[in-house]
Structures are given as structure tokens and as C-alpha cells.
Amino acid sequence: MVGMTAxxxxxxxxxxxxxxxxxxxxxxxxxxxxxxxxxxxGEEYRVPARPGESEGGATPEKSDGGEESG
Ligand SMILES: [Zn+2]
Structure with missing residues (x-):
């Protein structure tokens, strides 16, 4: 057995x-x-993780158009 460096x-x-x-x-x-x-x-290309960020409730609502018949 030769003494190799482990x-x-x-x-x-x-x-x-x-x-x-x-x-x-x-x-x-x-x-x-x-x-x-x-x-x-992973260090180079790590993605910026956001700690539980919730967006404000701003949903675009569309108004009902006046639809008259008769
Ligand atoms: Zn290994």
C-alpha cells in the first residue's frame, strides 16, 4: 500500500x-x-425574494354602459 495523500x-x-x-x-x-x-x-444569479408582499386591492372595474331599449 502506497502512502497516497487522501x-x-x-x-x-x-x-x-x-x-x-x-x-x-x-x-x-x-x-x-x-x-x-x-x-x-446561486450567489451570482440569486433572485431577490420578497418577504410576503401583498398588493393593494385596486381592481380595474368596468362601468356598465347605459343600454336602453324600447
Ligand atoms: Zn462528494
Whole structure:
């Protein structure tokens, strides 16, 4: 057994496979890599959430036209 440096996945903190056989290095899997990227993108493109904003009751009412017959 060779003494290889154990690398822990930045996302799930598990031991990730060595770079030689891990294309998602230093992550353990593609999923964890996407998760980490998602966090960064989430910060950039996060939508401004409004805390329970209610609109005023201003409904456009249409007036009845005078319709006479006879
Ligand atoms: Zn992971």
C-alpha cells in the first residue's frame, strides 16, 4: 500500500478518488462538483425574494354602459 495523500471532497467531505482516476477531482463525483458550482452560481444569479408582499386591492372595474331599449 502506497502512502497516497487522501483528498476529501469539498462538498460532502468524503474521501475522493485520486486525480488520476477521478475526472471530478477534487470532488468525489460529478454530483458533488455540480453542487459546489451551483452554490457559486446561486450567489451570482440569486433572485431577490420578497418577504410576503401583498398588493393593494385596486381592481380595474368596468362601468356598465347605459343600454336602453324600447
Ligand atoms: Zn462528494
Amino acid at each position: 483528498v476529501h471532497c469539498p462538498s460532502c467531505r468524503k474521501d475522493a478518488p485520486p486525480r488520476a482516476e477521478n475526472r471530478f477531482f477534487p470532488f468525489c463525483s460529478e454530483r458533488c462538483k455540480l453542487v459546489d458550482l451551483g452554490k457559486w452560481l
